[in-house]
Amino acid sequence: MSADTLATVKPAVELEGITKRFPGVVANHDIRITVQPGTVHAIVGENGAGKSTLMKILYGMQKPDEGTIRVNGAEVSFRTPSDAIEVGIGMVHQHFMLADNFTVLENIVLGAEPTKAGRLDVAAARRRITELATAHGLRVDPDRLVEDLGVGDRQRVEILKVLYRGARILILDEPTAVLVPQEVEELFQNLRELKAEGLTVIFISHKLDEVLDIADAITVIRRGTTVASVDPGEVTARQLAELMVGSELPTPETRESTVTDTVALKVSELTMEAGAHRPVPKGTSVSVYADKLRQEGGRLLLDDVSFEIRKGEILGIAGVEGNGQSELIEAIMGIRPAHGTIELTGQDITTWSTLKRRESGIGYIPEDRHRQGLLLEASLWENRVLGHQTRKPARKGVWVDRRASKADTARIIKDYDVRTPGVDTLALALSGGNQQKLIVGREMSGEPAFLIAAHPTRGVDVGAQAAIWDHLRNARAAGLAVLLISADLDELIGLSDSIQVIYRGRLVAALDPSDITPERLGGYMTGAIAGTEET
Amino acid sequence: GDGGGTTASEAPTGGASSEAPKSALKVGLAFDVGGRGDKSFNDAAYTGLEKAKTDLQADIKELSPSADGSNRGDLLRQLADAGYNPIIGVGFAYAEDIKKAATEYPEIQFAVVDSASNAPNVTGLLFAEEQGSYLAGVAAATKSESGHLGFVGGVESDLIKKFEAGFVAGVKSVKADAKIDIKYLTPDGDFSGFKAPDKGKVAAEKMYQDGADIVYHASGDSGLGVFQAAAAAKKKAIGVDSDQRQTVKETDLQSVIMTSMLKRVDVGVFEFIKSFQGGAKGGSNVTYDLKVDGVGLSTTGGEIDDIKDKLDAAKKDIVDGKITVPAKP
Amino acid sequence: MTRVGKYHVVLLGIAALILLMSLVRIVSGQNDITSSGTFAAALGFAVPIGLAGLGGLWAERAGVVNIGLEGMMVLGTWMAGWAGYQWGPVAALIAGLLGGALGGLLHAIATVSFGVDHIISGVAINLLGPGITRFLSEVLYKEGTQAADAGAGITTSPAISGKWEISFPILSDGPDLLGKLEATHWFLVADLAGILRGLTHGVNVLTVLAVLLLPLTFFVLWHTAFGLRLRSAGENPWAAESLGVNVYLIKYVAVVISGAFAGLGGVFLVFISTKYVEGQTAGRGFIGLAAMIFGNWRPGGLAAGASLFGYADGLQLRNQGAVTSFFLFGAVLLLIYLVLQVRRLLSSDQPAELVTRGAKQYTTIAVAALGMVILLWLWLTVEKLPNEFVYITPHVLTLLVLLVASQRLRMPKADGVSYRRGEQH
Amino acid sequence: MPAGLNRALLTVAGVIVAVILAIAICSAAIIIAGASPLDAMGAFFDFGATERTQSNGIATFLNRAVPLFIAGLAVAVGFRMNLFNIGVEGQYRIAAICAAFVGSTFSAPAPIQIAVIIVVAAAVGGLYALIPAVMKVTRGVNEVISTIMLNYIAISLAAYLVRGPFAGVRAEGELTTTTPKLPESAMFPDLNFLFDWLGMLAPTRNGGLWGFLIVAIVLGVVIWVVLERTRFGFNIKASGLNSSAAVASGVNSKRMVIAAMVLSGAIAGLIGLPEILGDKGAFNSNFTAGLGFLGIAVALLGRNKPVGIAIAALLFAFLDRAQGPLQFADIPPSVITIIQGTIVLLVVVANEVTNRIALRIEERRAAQQLGRNTPVEVTA
Ligand SMILES: Nc1ncnc2c1ncn2[C@@H]1O[C@H](COP(=O)(O)OP(=O)(O)OP(=O)(O)O)[C@@H](O)[C@H]1O
Ligand SMILES: Nc1ncnc2c1ncn2[C@@H]1O[C@H](COP(=O)(O)OP(=O)(O)OP(=O)(O)O)[C@@H](O)[C@H]1O
Numbered sequence A: 001m002s003a004d005t006l007a008t009v010k011p012a013v014e015l016e017g018i019t020k021r022f023p024g025v026v027a028n029h030d031i032r033i034t035v036q037p038g039t040v041h042a043i044v045g046e047n048g049a050g051k052s053t054l055m056k057i058l059y060g061m062q063k064p065d066e067g068t069i070r071v072n073g074a075e076v077s078f079r080t081p082s083d084a085i086e087v088g089i090g091m092v093h094q095h096f097m098l099a100d101n102f103t104v105l106e107n108i109v110l111g112a113e114p115t116k117a118g119r120l121d122v123a124a125a126r127r128r129i130t131e132l133a134t135a136h137g138l139r140v141d142p143d144r145l146v147e148d149l150g151v152g153d154r155q156r157v158e159i160l161k162v163l164y165r166g167a168r169i170l171i172l173d174e175p176t177a178v179l180v181p182q183e184v185e186e187l188f189q190n191l192r193e194l195k196a197e198g199l200t201v202i203f204i205s206h207k208l209d210e211v212l213d214i215a216d217a218i219t220v221i222r223r224g225t226t227v228a229s230v231d232p233g234e235v236t237a238r239q240l241a242e243l244m245v246g247s248e249l250p251t252p253e254t255r256e257s258t259v260t261d262t263v264a265l266k267v268s269e270l271t272m273e274a275g276a277h278r279p280v281p282k283g284t285s286v287s288v289y290a291d292k293l294r295q296e297g298g299r300l301l302l303d304d305v306s307f308e309i310r311k312g313e314i315l316g317i318a319g320v321e322g323n324g325q326s327e328l329i330e331a332i333m334g335i336r337p338a339h340g341t342i343e344l345t346g347q348d349i350t351t352w353s354t355l356k357r358r359e360s361g362i363g364y365i366p367e368d369r370h371r372q373g374l375l376l377e378a379s380l381w382e383n384r385v386l387g388h389q390t391r392k393p394a395r396k397g398v399w400v401d402r403r404a405s406k407a408d409t410a411r412i413i414k415d416y417d418v419r420t421p422g423v424d425t426l427a428l429a430l431s432g433g434n435q436q437k438l439i440v441g442r443e444m445s446g447e448p449a450f451l452i453a454a455h456p457t458r459g460v461d462v463g464a465q466a467a468i469w470d471h472l473r474n475a476r477a478a479g480l481a482v483l484l485i486s487a488d489l490d491e492l493i494g495l496s497d498s499i500q501v502i503y504r505g506r507l508v509a510a511l512d513p514s515d516i517t518p519e520r521l522g523g524y525m526t527g528a529i530a531g532t533e534e535t
Numbered sequence B: 001g002d003g004g005g006t007t008a009s010e011a012p013t014g015g016a017s018s019e020a021p022k023s024a025l026k027v028g029l030a031f032d033v034g035g036r037g038d039k040s041f042n043d044a045a046y047t048g049l050e051k052a053k054t055d056l057q058a059d060i061k062e063l064s065p066s067a068d069g070s071n072r073g074d075l076l077r078q079l080a081d082a083g084y085n086p087i088i089g090v091g092f093a094y095a096e097d098i099k100k101a102a103t104e105y106p107e108i109q110f111a112v113v114d115s116a117s118n119a120p121n122v123t124g125l126l127f128a129e130e131q132g133s134y135l136a137g138v139a140a141a142t143k144s145e146s147g148h149l150g151f152v153g154g155v156e157s158d159l160i161k162k163f164e165a166g167f168v169a170g171v172k173s174v175k176a177d178a179k180i181d182i183k184y185l186t187p188d189g190d191f192s193g194f195k196a197p198d199k200g201k202v203a204a205e206k207m208y209q210d211g212a213d214i215v216y217h218a219s220g221d222s223g224l225g226v227f228q229a230a231a232a233a234k235k236k237a238i239g240v241d242s243d244q245r246q247t248v249k250e251t252d253l254q255s256v257i258m259t260s261m262l263k264r265v266d267v268g269v270f271e272f273i274k275s276f277q278g279g280a281k282g283g284s285n286v287t288y289d290l291k292v293d294g295v296g297l298s299t300t301g302g303e304i305d306d307i308k309d310k311l312d313a314a315k316k317d318i319v320d321g322k323i324t325v326p327a328k329p
Numbered sequence C: 001m002t003r004v005g006k007y008h009v010v011l012l013g014i015a016a017l018i019l020l021m022s023l024v025r026i027v028s029g030q031n032d033i034t035s036s037g038t039f040a041a042a043l044g045f046a047v048p049i050g051l052a053g054l055g056g057l058w059a060e061r062a063g064v065v066n067i068g069l070e071g072m073m074v075l076g077t078w079m080a081g082w083a084g085y086q087w088g089p090v091a092a093l094i095a096g097l098l099g100g101a102l103g104g105l106l107h108a109i110a111t112v113s114f115g116v117d118h119i120i121s122g123v124a125i126n127l128l129g130p131g132i133t134r135f136l137s138e139v140l141y142k143e144g145t146q147a148a149d150a151g152a153g154i155t156t157s158p159a160i161s162g163k164w165e166i167s168f169p170i171l172s173d174g175p176d177l178l179g180k181l182e183a184t185h186w187f188l189v190a191d192l193a194g195i196l197r198g199l200t201h202g203v204n205v206l207t208v209l210a211v212l213l214l215p216l217t218f219f220v221l222w223h224t225a226f227g228l229r230l231r232s233a234g235e236n237p238w239a240a241e242s243l244g245v246n247v248y249l250i251k252y253v254a255v256v257i258s259g260a261f262a263g264l265g266g267v268f269l270v271f272i273s274t275k276y277v278e279g280q281t282a283g284r285g286f287i288g289l290a291a292m293i294f295g296n297w298r299p300g301g302l303a304a305g306a307s308l309f310g311y312a313d314g315l316q317l318r319n320q321g322a323v324t325s326f327f328l329f330g331a332v333l334l335l336i337y338l339v340l341q342v343r344r345l346l347s348s349d350q351p352a353e354l355v356t357r358g359a360k361q362y363t364t365i366a367v368a369a370l371g372m373v374i375l376l377w378l379w380l381t382v383e384k385l386p387n388e389f390v391y392i393t394p395h396v397l398t399l400l401v402l403l404v405a406s407q408r409l410r411m412p413k414a415d416g417v418s419y420r421r422g423e424q425h
Numbered sequence D: 001m002p003a004g005l006n007r008a009l010l011t012v013a014g015v016i017v018a019v020i021l022a023i024a025i026c027s028a029a030i031i032i033a034g035a036s037p038l039d040a041m042g043a044f045f046d047f048g049a050t051e052r053t054q055s056n057g058i059a060t061f062l063n064r065a066v067p068l069f070i071a072g073l074a075v076a077v078g079f080r081m082n083l084f085n086i087g088v089e090g091q092y093r094i095a096a097i098c099a100a101f102v103g104s105t106f107s108a109p110a111p112i113q114i115a116v117i118i119v120v121a122a123a124v125g126g127l128y129a130l131i132p133a134v135m136k137v138t139r140g141v142n143e144v145i146s147t148i149m150l151n152y153i154a155i156s157l158a159a160y161l162v163r164g165p166f167a168g169v170r171a172e173g174e175l176t177t178t179t180p181k182l183p184e185s186a187m188f189p190d191l192n193f194l195f196d197w198l199g200m201l202a203p204t205r206n207g208g209l210w211g212f213l214i215v216a217i218v219l220g221v222v223i224w225v226v227l228e229r230t231r232f233g234f235n236i237k238a239s240g241l242n243s244s245a246a247v248a249s250g251v252n253s254k255r256m257v258i259a260a261m262v263l264s265g266a267i268a269g270l271i272g273l274p275e276i277l278g279d280k281g282a283f284n285s286n287f288t289a290g291l292g293f294l295g296i297a298v299a300l301l302g303r304n305k306p307v308g309i310a311i312a313a314l315l316f317a318f319l320d321r322a323q324g325p326l327q328f329a330d331i332p333p334s335v336i337t338i339i340q341g342t343i344v345l346l347v348v349v350a351n352e353v354t355n356r357i358a359l360r361i362e363e364r365r366a367a368q369q370l371g372r373n374t375p376v377e378v379t380a
């Protein structure tokens, strides 16, 4: 886009002096951004910098306390998202906004339904969606239930939702957080096409390489305020990061290997059926039984997964979400039954309960901290007790040892730099990063022999990220075996001693992190490169 | 049952003659669950109380218990504390509570409807429902063309079983081979059976469909459903407690009510108050039976006038003790 | 399974059920199993339950748990009785709807606007419904009032005049062909005739309305834009909000309609009794809620749940003896199950070691066989069940069906979640 | 802990506002009914003129609170785990009749006799609650449906038992069916001495102030300790707040469902005992019904915490006691139910509002302490 066209065309979006206060927090303070039409405009900033809030304001979900918004030159004031939709703004949210039990079609047309004689005109909707999908290269099946879709598909549904409403200005809040590189590339291809058609895209991401790749302009937000507007051609990722936080970008590099010869965790022939779990008949081996299941045409969520993790080793599992990672974790934690055997430091723990597994030294940083890791409406010290009810210091006979628990929580707060007023604060009052640090601290206490770390730094800003990485590395040096699952491939490559790729429930490749790039890894993850042993 | 007490014909003697100071008469009455305004049992008791107010210039107070009936005893005490004497509990559920209250307040006279005296200052006001029901059975069997009759009971309690027992005996006395369908709507303890016209209707409907031509009900408000079923089947029904041909307001239903088995709770209550005024003391039962017309059949509509002789004969046999009507099925 | 496939399976299931019922009727000689009277009674009992259930469905599909159906139903009965005796059945209908809707509105204000826990609000309404109506009766129906002269008491309203019953001409009325067929007691023919006649003879107009409300609800909720929005409020209100759907409004409308349906259930009871009787709802709001859960938050399932309950209640009221045939019924079902199991066991072409022939399977078969024998024995020996066991037929049956039916219930995902605009946790 | 204090103060303020509002609403109703709200207020506080009526009134009030409190506890134990035990009603009925019957079959020294009865009641209540629990755990049957159905079944079953196998003799001319009378050793000693201590006349009402009050208090304390201080209680709380997090942390959800349900049922089993052991001496066909349903309201009003439940139970009992006095004042007694319903509704609304305010304050405090409320000054 040349300079003189920019001058003649009115900006697609102009935000001026936007201020938004929440109780106790100024989320946005005097924000000024100008987005030119037909461009991809990136907004970057730390966790909690106020990006999402700003976008919600632009989308009419929240009202600014001060400031003006102009769209295509005209001043607007949105009361609800429908007002924003009216003027052609669409938003893809940071967290998926989809009804799982609805079909793709229903999710897309919701709120803008075509009707015929009072009836929902499904045929017309399907036609329109198919049209849009082919026009923009967004493959979807309108009649599938969203709950059956993978993240990439869901992301496409989200974008289609926006396009369906004829939006000319797209807000994408961290759309790539859950995508693998290939999918990111696909998305970017779509965005470029949209841009070519004259649509405007506002793009938020923590992944600065991507930002530099796609953006035509970048605005940096720090602590609720715009601190810089930069041209992607003129900055490096490192400079951008420094603008964001004023500190150096940490890397997840592991230094020297601490891998020992002692096997901490051994998983063999782990197999999980999609339907109800039926025990393997007596006298039959798991592999024979699994063969039978395959012949029956049943879907296997985990298919003959075997691996070992030695003390001091971090094994990274790479994979597109929905390929069996969650099931693997659940099987190892004993939350969901599976066939095969699991051994912890030489002991067969296959039939043990989750509790017994935890007691014998398995730590677990869950992938979704709100769903599996925290009691949001309980105090921090009670969250410290969670998962450690039967162990010191939380336990004293049948009682919960409140004093010792509180003391130990204070220790975690100190050691892990959890920013909180005290141990009695409710967990929900903490920001995501601090919540995550608390969980990491909790799971590291009691000297676990083996730790499952699922997306340990997801949605956590750079500072907290570095701290969590350090803790993982230190524990590894002390002999901890770690199963690391992460969508952040840099993290995965940087931290792991070895990497296995999971694809459709199978481990398809074992890779050496020292000579693999995220792109190649992504190839294995999406099945583009057939599985090989590369050690 | 005549728990060894006097009968009503003796009880009121001397009551009317010795006039007590009228202004001092403060009568308290505690209803059974449902309370006043149920157009049935409780209201009948209230009619008696009101009569005491007008005829005896009594100062009256009536209380309804809470929906779960947990405070029956407390109502009695509150009446006693407020200076009411005598105090009447309406319904057999009061038996235990009256007994206790009576020992706590020995100076006060109590009466309980449908239950026997169980303390020196308690009068049991008993009704021979089985005798009245016997007559209803005789009337039904005599009037029936099909020899097939029905009985719908609201709640399967021993009280309602008295109605059933009398009715069955009455029918059998006329037609030993008569077929009698019997259905209760809810088990004891679930009192919704007195408030379920829809259930009463279904139960009676079935009886009529099977060929019954007269159905007797003892099911409170559920009886309405029985009458509806009768109207739809163009057959007859027998009401209960009060003269339902008068109390039921729908004209199409009135005409199906051949007769009603009257249970004169109003008489019982009034007579008790009157005899109290005359200085009578408790410790015994007063049985309102056929002899004193404490139970009987209503004649509104004149549908049983033609069998009056037969009914009178049956009544006489019972009064004379030639027939003993069973109180249990 | 495709939609057509599902539909066929349901039809086949119903056909098999009727066949089985006919069989049991012939063997046991209990004609009431499929008599028109039983089915008419079943319909009468199923309708108020179904209406309450529909009320629950509307609210819960929009994400608001409605345990207050009973209270709303009570409000409906009282209002219908009060308006009905003065201005006739149409007024009763409208007033009953309004009474229920008022309860719904209260629930909506508490849960939607104030974000109160849905169960608490419902429980409060269940206290308030009977409390308010009793109070109103105590004030408006007390001795000496006009209403009292017209036949009101504190526990009842005066009667409503007017009868609203219709029959299907010729088939179930007049010549009454179905009735004649039913009287033949022929295998299957009489059963079908009985069932059809029961559902078409002397049917209350409200029944027709209520039955029509089922497909209507299905149509509105699953085939209109409004329905999609309503259901989205129960699945993911934040998503709906982000697409410009006014979730608060939708929830309000849904909960008010929910109350109105519960109220309509009350009106139905009043119409059947021709007047308001205190306590005549007798927990039907709760049973309606149960029917809705039973039916997996869907109109069809809900109708099945309400019908099952209504049928069992109707049958036990009409014929205690017929209830014992359920033993036979259960025995036959177990027999079918056994045959299927054994066939599967024998016909398996898998290598022997792979057939899941665990001790567990043998145990199930043994238990089923034992159960069958016991049921048969019970059927042969039990002359008459104690009445107390007859009354609970519908409840026991509901529990048994729930135990046997595979449990893949799925409630709306955001059902019972307190939703605040602009906040997502 | 000022944050906690703040919260507590706000909550109390909210409750007071709610109660005042509820009273205002009911006053309006009373005025419409043509009576005076002041008379109504008078009736609620009118415990009679004589010492005797006062102490009887107080005993009535407290006696009513005891079963309500126990019922509230029973419901709350389930609720803490998001288990909606509507079946408390049926559980206590079955437990009461079984306990009354078993207690009548033998005669032992009072402590043993009473202990056995309590144990039987708790066991039967727990067992009856085990049915929906097992159905839920093994077949996924929603406990709302199963407990509703089991309530009806309990009524019939109790009716069958009290007339059949468990029937006792009754006085001639008495129509109430009943279990055999309990021996004297089964009657729980009353607490009338408390009145003596306070220099008041002991209640003359039969049964006096029920001694079961002590059991209720002990039970409340025990439940509080179990819920708030033990690992079991922690697991219940965790399962209730976030069941998937609880499962991931090693809590066996199925076992917890069974344990919580059985505990709830066991407590429910005791609901009928105050009446049986303090007054009736038997289970009969007029046995007080509906306490299980009231228990739901009491538990919710008390926010599922023992202290709150105690307050709620006292409030409900206080209102219920006025059934008679209100009628003496010619005020429809149904205002009691209306006040109860209104208070439940308004108190939770007030709770919701104050909670939100408290949360705001807490967040602001947290943010201030972290210094996050001031945006950085930046030069672009
Ligand atoms: N609804 C709300 N109520 C109170 N505070 C809020 C609310 N939404 C956001 N905040 C606050 O506003 C700040 C900005 O939040 P926002 O979600 O906009 O950050 P962000 O830049 O999108 O962060 P992230 O990168 O983690 O998505 C946060 O620190 C949070 O404390
Ligand atoms: N809807 C909301 N209501 C109240 N406070 C909120 C809301 N959303 C966020 N906050 C506040 O924002 C902070 C969380 O900030 P932030 O947005 O950085 O978290 P996050 O990193 O996005 O967490 P997560 O990844 O779990 O969403 C907390 O202080 C929280 O109290």
Ligand SMILES: [Mg+2]
Binding pocket: A048, A052, A432
């Ligand atoms: Mg965030």
Ligand SMILES: [Mg+2]
Binding pocket: A051, A052, A053, A094, A173
């Ligand atoms: Mg954000």
